[in-house]
Amino acid sequence: MLAAVVAAAGLGVTAWGTLVSARVAEDQLAQSKVQSEERTRRQASRITFWTEPYTETTVIVNRSLDPANAFLVTETVNGAEGRGYGFIINLGTLPPCSQFRIDSDKLAEALPEKGREGLLDLRQTQLHIIDTYGQSWTRQDDGTLGSGLGVGAEPALTDPGELRDWWKDALSKSDPPDECGSNS
Structure with a gap:
């Protein structure tokens, strides 16, 4: 027992x-x-964007130590009836540890004619990111980050040659962003 x-x-x-x-x-x-x-x-969590109030300047920051491809999604309000369009602006490769400021007038110039005609408002809603591993991400204008690509829109600039010329005028590179180092 x-x-x-x-x-x-x-x-x-x-x-x-x-x-x-x-x-x-x-x-x-x-x-x-x-x-x-x-x-x-x-990497994607270290890439963000925002529009500064009053100046309507869009700031795009890559705090990662790797480059990433980026596409800015804009929405327009055009004409008295307030019709809108969505466009994707190919920003090309964001260098590591970089910060760019894009004036809203330059963004408007990047739009196709139908997006500029009767333009009342231009708003940046998403930043599509393709990281160094080829993974797609979408940063929303409220700061949230999700995997995959967000809302589709019409491409505004797709020719890399045209894009490089546009970057020269539209972007002004500033000092590297804070918190951009090997320990971040």
């Missing part, structure tokens, strides 16, 4: 140990998934 009680207790301890080991393994797996997602998002 004593042997049966000892055996049952041994089985109980073994079962409890197995259960605890399984929970530890699940926690480690969950932590590994979180770390993997953080590594995947690392």
